[in-house]
Amino acid sequence: MIGGLIWMLFAAAAxxxxxxxxxxxxxxxxxxxxxxxxxxxxxxxxxLGADFLAMTQVVVYVGGILVLILFGVMMTHRxxxxxxxxELVQPVAAAVAAAVVFGLSFMVIRSxxxxxxxxxxxVPTTREFGKAFLSSHLFPFEFASLLLLVAMMGAALLSRxxxxx
Amino acid sequence: xLAISLQHYLVLAAxxxxxxxxxxLSRRNAIVILMGVELILNAAALNFVAFSRYVAxxxxxQLVTVFIIVIAxxxxxxxxxxxxxxxxxxxxxxxxxxxxxxx
Amino acid sequence: MDPIIQSALIILxxxxxxxxxxxxxxxxxxxxxxxxxxxxLGVCLFLSLRIFAHFxxxxxxxHQIEANWNWFTIGTFKVDVGVxxxxxxxxxxxxxxxxxxxxxxxxxxxxxxxxRYARYFAFLGWFxxxxxxxxxxxxxxxxxxxxxLVGVASYLLIGFFFHKHSAAxxxxxxxxxxxxxxxxxxxGILLFFTAIGSFNYNEMFDxxxxxxxxxxxxxxxGILLFFxxxxxxxxxxxxVWLPDAMEGPTxxxxxxHAATMVAAGVYMTARLFPLFDANALLFIAYVGGVTAIFAxxxxxxxxxxxxxxxxxxxxxxxYMVMAVGVGGVMAGMxxxxxxxxxxxxxxxxxxxxxxxxxHHQEMSDYGGLRHKMPIxxxxxxxxxxxxxxxxxxxxxxxxxxxxxxxxAFGMEHPAHYxxxxxxxxxxxxxAFYMFRIVILTFMGKPKNQELYxxxxxNGFAIVMPLVVLGTLAGVxxxxxxxxxxxxxxxxxxxxxxxxGHVQVIGSMPSESFAFVAGASAASDDPHAVEExxxxxxxxxxxxxxxxxxxxxxxxxxxxAVENAGGEPHDIHHxxxxxxxxxxxxxxxxxxxxxxxxxxxRKISSRGAxxxxxxxxxxxxxxxxxxxxxxxxxxxxxxxxAKLNALFDQYIIDGVVNGAGYATVALSWVAGMIDRYFxxxxxxxxxxxxxxxxxxxxxxxxxxxxxxxxxxxxGLVLLILVYRVVWLA
Numbered sequence: 001m002i003g004g005l006i007w008m009l010f011a012a013a014a015x016x017x018x019x020x021x022x023x024x025x026x027x028x029x030x031x032x033x034x035x036x037x038x039x040x041x042x043x044x045x046x047x048l049g050a051d052f053l054a055m056t057q058v059v060v061y062v063g064g065i066l067v068l069i070l071f072g073v074m075m076t077h078r079x080x081x082x083x084x085x086x087e088l089v090q091p092v093a094a095a096v097a098a099a100v101v102f103g104l105s106f107m108v109i110r111s112x113x114x115x116x117x118x119x120x121x122x123v124p125t126t127r128e129f130g131k132a133f134l135s136s137h138l139f140p141f142e143f144a145s146l147l148l149l150v151a152m153m154g155a156a157l158l159s160r161x162x163x164x165x
Numbered sequence: 166x167l168a169i170s171l172q173h174y175l176v177l178a179a180x181x182x183x184x185x186x187x188x189x190l191s192r193r194n195a196i197v198i199l200m201g202v203e204l205i206l207n208a209a210a211l212n213f214v215a216f217s218r219y220v221a222x223x224x225x226x227q228l229v230t231v232f233i234i235v236i237a238x239x240x241x242x243x244x245x246x247x248x249x250x251x252x253x254x255x256x257x258x259x260x261x262x263x264x265x266x267x268x
Numbered sequence: 269m270d271p272i273i274q275s276a277l278i279i280l281x282x283x284x285x286x287x288x289x290x291x292x293x294x295x296x297x298x299x300x301x302x303x304x305x306x307x308x309l310g311v312c313l314f315l316s317l318r319i320f321a322h323f324x325x326x327x328x329x330x331h332q333i334e335a336n337w338n339w340f341t342i343g344t345f346k347v348d349v350g351v352x353x354x355x356x357x358x359x360x361x362x363x364x365x366x367x368x369x370x371x372x373x374x375x376x377x378x379x380x381x382x383x384r385y386a387r388y389f390a391f392l393g394w395f396x397x398x399x400x401x402x403x404x405x406x407x408x409x410x411x412x413x414x415x416x417l418v419g420v421a422s423y424l425l426i427g428f429f430f431h432k433h434s435a436a437x438x439x440x441x442x443x444x445x446x447x448x449x450x451x452x453x454x455x456g457i458l459l460f461f462t463a464i465g466s467f468n469y470n471e472m473f474d475x476x477x478x479x480x481x482x483x484x485x486x487x488x489x490g491i492l493l494f495f496x497x498x499x500x501x502x503x504x505x506x507x508v509w510l511p512d513a514m515e516g517p518t519x520x521x522x523x524x525h526a527a528t529m530v531a532a533g534v535y536m537t538a539r540l541f542p543l544f545d546a547n548a549l550l551f552i553a554y555v556g557g558v559t560a561i562f563a564x565x566x567x568x569x570x571x572x573x574x575x576x577x578x579x580x581x582x583x584x585x586x587y588m589v590m591a592v593g594v595g596g597v598m599a600g601m602x603x604x605x606x607x608x609x610x611x612x613x614x615x616x617x618x619x620x621x622x623x624x625x626x627h628h629q630e631m632s633d634y635g636g637l638r639h640k641m642p643i644x645x646x647x648x649x650x651x652x653x654x655x656x657x658x659x660x661x662x663x664x665x666x667x668x669x670x671x672x673x674x675x676a677f678g679m680e681h682p683a684h685y686x687x688x689x690x691x692x693x694x695x696x697x698x699a700f701y702m703f704r705i706v707i708l709t710f711m712g713k714p715k716n717q718e719l720y721x722x723x724x725x726n727g728f729a730i731v732m733p734l735v736v737l738g739t740l741a742g743v744x745x746x747x748x749x750x751x752x753x754x755x756x757x758x759x760x761x762x763x764x765x766x767x768g769h770v771q772v773i774g775s776m777p778s779e780s781f782a783f784v785a786g787a788s789a790a791s792d793d794p795h796a797v798e799e800x801x802x803x804x805x806x807x808x809x810x811x812x813x814x815x816x817x818x819x820x821x822x823x824x825x826x827x828a829v830e831n832a833g834g835e836p837h838d839i840h841h842x843x844x845x846x847x848x849x850x851x852x853x854x855x856x857x858x859x860x861x862x863x864x865x866x867x868x869r870k871i872s873s874r875g876a877x878x879x880x881x882x883x884x885x886x887x888x889x890x891x892x893x894x895x896x897x898x899x900x901x902x903x904x905x906x907x908x909a910k911l912n913a914l915f916d917q918y919i920i921d922g923v924v925n926g927a928g929y930a931t932v933a934l935s936w937v938a939g940m941i942d943r944y945f946x947x948x949x950x951x952x953x954x955x956x957x958x959x960x961x962x963x964x965x966x967x968x969x970x971x972x973x974x975x976x977x978x979x980x981x982g983l984v985l986l987i988l989v990y991r992v993v994w995l996a
Contacts, residue, residue: 004167011177018184021200022191034200037181041207044174048218050227053234060234065203065241072196072245076258086194089261089973094190097980102183104987109175116171116219128224129231137228144235151239158246162253190977198973264970 007047014040027073027086031066038062049122052129174215181208193259195248199241206237272322273335275315276351279361280400282308283368286393294386302376305389309369309396316361323358329760331355334406334470348468352406355758356601360403360535363608364528368396370733371523374616377729378519378623388428388517395421395524402532408457409467411536415453415496418529419446425524426516438512445509449499456492459485460543473542490548493540494555501533501585503559508893510582514574518619521574526581526615527608534588534604538597541762549593550684553677556590557690559583562891564697568704569887572629573618576705580655581611583694587670590687596673597762602745602755603666609744610651610663613737617648620730621709624723633716634709641725645710647738652706654741656699657855662745664851667695668844671851673761676843688847692854699858707866 017040020033038061045054088094133141181204188201210230217226252258286308294301323331336350372392379388398421401414419442427439461467463485464475475481481489497503502510513525524530537544537552544552563582570576584607591600622629624641638645654663671691678685714720725731746754865876877884889895967978 001167004169007169015180018181018204022184022188030197044211048214050214053227053230060238065238068241068245076252088191089193091191093977094187098183098187100984101186102179105179109172114171117222132228140232147239151242155242155246159249190973261971267970
């Protein structure tokens with residue numbers, strides 16, 4: 001019961017922070033909202049017993065991606081006449097679309113009889129991940145590293161200063 | 166109600182998805198749109214993990230989630246590089262001002 | 269071909285040849301070609317005299333020779349050309365060729381040195397040809413054609429000195445005035461043609477006799493025919509051209525405007541006599557009478573010698589016309605003949621004077637010329653005595669015949685004594701003014717000493733014709749008292765009108781031989797000739813008996829005639845005697861008054877002038893005829909023409925222009941329709957497509973977020989549709 005309440009708390013935090021991202025006029029507020037959302041999702045992961053995933057989420061998503069986003073914000077706002085200000089365009093249409101999508105999804109979720117199973121005890125998953133990465137999910141693992149390499153190269157190329165040619 | 170079921174997680178994920186969609190559709194700043202995309206990705210990842218725990222009862226969903234995170238990282242890097250490029254060429258990060266493909 | 273016809277054709281065409289040769293080659297020939305005309309006319313005269321002798325021998329006025337050729341036929345419309353020769357023709361041939369010949373000779377002297385000498389003779393030839401055509405024609409069609417041709421000759425010759433404005437105006441006036449008359453003439457001809465179907469004289473006479481045209485139509489047709497005579501023979505009111513025609517050279521005045529052309533009207537009236545019914549003839553008689561006295565009064569106040577003679581001519585023409593109108597065809601033609609002689613003599617005499625006086629024509633420059641120009645004086649005097657009607661000169665006999673006929677007419681129709689009265693008065697006035705001219709010109713003291721000193725009698729060319737004509741003026745009348753009258757051999761008065769169809773006021777005076785219009789003369793064979801002779805023709809040349817004219821011979825035949833004997837016979841005899849005495853008295857009175865006024869100065873002409881200034885003014889202005897024509901007639905015509913022009917300009921052109929404007933307006937409307945409606949449709953379609961395209965191209969915002977929104981919406985839609993369809 002307490003667990004449920006705390007879950008609700010984190011869920012609300014996730015939604016609230018997402019709302020902050022959506023509606024804030026200040027880009028940095030949006031960034032920190034994202035931060036809160038990501039941390040909330042991490043909490044969700046923990047509730048779901050995915051401990052390795054939760055850590056990965058914090059380290060990669062928050063520590064990497066979010067920081068990168070912040071870098072982006074910092075680099076692009078300076079010449080912006082409005083500074084850190086951002087406004088909404090076509091809010092109504094977007095809201096309607098989002099609402100419709102949520103509504104549809106909600107209807108689908110509620111109308112389904114999900115084949116849930118008995119909840120097991122949560123176990124540490126790190127060892128399983130390691131085993132999986134090197135056996136059954138070797139190919140995606142390697143391919144993912146290749147992807148990261150390519151992405152890194154591409155990003156570096158794209159963001160190069162065009163001085164020659 | 167307080168017994169957290171799969172549906173709770175799914176609804177939460179749907180909500181985040183909707184909000185992320187909202188952000189993508191309605192924000193001017195490209196970086197913020199990127200944040201929205203991240204939110205959508207997170208929602209999807211959460212879905213996978215929830216299903217992994219409540220239905221599949223193994224790690225399959227979590228493994229997918231790892232890769233989602235990896236891809237999200239790569240994509241964020243590339244996206245930001247693009248944003249920087251656009252910023253250099255158009256002197257703006259407002260996506261509604263990047264409309265050279267207008268009629 | 270009958271030798272007479274042959275001669276007639278030679279006589280006709282020789283002057284034409286003279287015209288052609290002289291016109292084209294005259295200037296290059298020696299003497300500038302005048303001998304061509306003189307020779308040609310000499311030959312014509314010779315041949316005419318031969319024909320004259322022939323008819324003298326035949327001594328039958330009803331004898332005619334006709335030759336007819338078909339010119340063309342269109343369906344039932346047939347036009348023939350032919351020649352008719354009878355006693356009247358024979359006399360006219362001599363008159364025309366004689367006077368023309370003498371005028372040719374006279375012109376050699378008179379026109380010597382003129383710049384267009386050859387052309388002058390050419391025109392004389394042309395005129396003679398046309399005049400002979402009138403005389404010889406056997407159909408009104410060709411009569412009309414030659415009628416117009418003499419009009420052309422008159423135009424050319426009056427306007428011979430065309431550089432003078434007065435001459436140029438005069439020839440136009442002559443031609444136009446003639447045209448007015450000819451207009452009526454032609455309508456009259458057409459009326460006859462419509463009723464009878466032929467232009468030939470004899471066929472027309474038959475047509476009238478058999479009643480193909482009657483009543484009012486006949487009267488009007490006759491009067492309209494006579495209009496031609498009014499124009500050509502200068503009767504009132506179309507006389508106005510003749511005094512102005514004196515602008516032409518004097519020999520021309522003698523030939524054309526005295527002796528021959530103006531007489532053509534009389535000839536025509538006499539020739540076509542059977543076509544006139546009693547009403548038409550009455551009209552003719554009064555027109556003639558009025559003209560006679562009218563012109564005579566104007567002649568009194570003329571100071572130009574030629575103008576005086578011109579009015580005298582008009583007056584004498586009135587005499588002749590009147591004579592024919594009262595039925596005295598013989599008298600009218602006889603007077604025509606004698607008038608030709610003495611009037612030509614008078615004109616040529618005046619030409620001689622003018623030539624000697626360096627072309628001064630006003631009698632105020634003359635006086636006492638008998639001493640310097642004796643031959644001219646003598647011949648002029650003889651002609652004057654003749655015209656005044658003093659026996660035994662020619663004019664007396666013819667005037668006597670005219671007056672007798674008029675008096676007889678008056679006696680038979682007591683309401684119509686006027687022609688006689690007018691004629692008698694005119695006779696007296698004629699004598700008066702003619703002697704006035706003689707006295708002012710030849711007698712008394714010279715009024716212009718310088719001219720008088722330089723003048724002299726003219727040469728042979730001028731004097732010879734004067735002598736010939738003067739002599740003829742004396743003897744050409746024959747002498748009835750001595751049994752030497754000759755004219756009835758050639759021309760006779762018509763018998764009583766053919767019974768019935770003509771409304772006769774009274775019986776026409778019947779004279780010697782009945783004028784027979786017998787069977788049709790025309791045949792369609794070329795060169796067909798018929799000799800018309802009365803049945804019991806007496807070819808005795810000695811038939812011309814002495815004694816009064818009115819003896820009857822019961823030679824009536826054909827359908828004619830209610831003959832002679834008894835009462836009509838007596839009237840004519842009585843009338844003749846009375847008229848004779850009256851005319852002698854009138855002539856004597858006139859001569860006496862003339863001498864008293866102008867020579868012995870017993871009566872003062874100045875005094876008369878002072879006493880009657882108004883009268884003098886009216887006479888000097890010729891009764892204001894020219895002014896009337898100019899102000900009323902011409903202005904009315906011009907006004908009418910202007911009305912027509914306005915009609916044409918505003919109404920007809922208005923219609924045309926209106927049609928144009930309407931078309932333009934219509935096309936403007938069409939243009940508007942095209943521009944706004946049709947183009948509007950087309951443009952609207954284009955606009956519609958553009959708008960639609962615009963709307964759709966609005967989808968291409970270039971903004972990623974719009975596309976994405978679309979994507980999401982589409983996806984949602986698909987899901988919804990899928991759900992609905994699947995669930996349904």
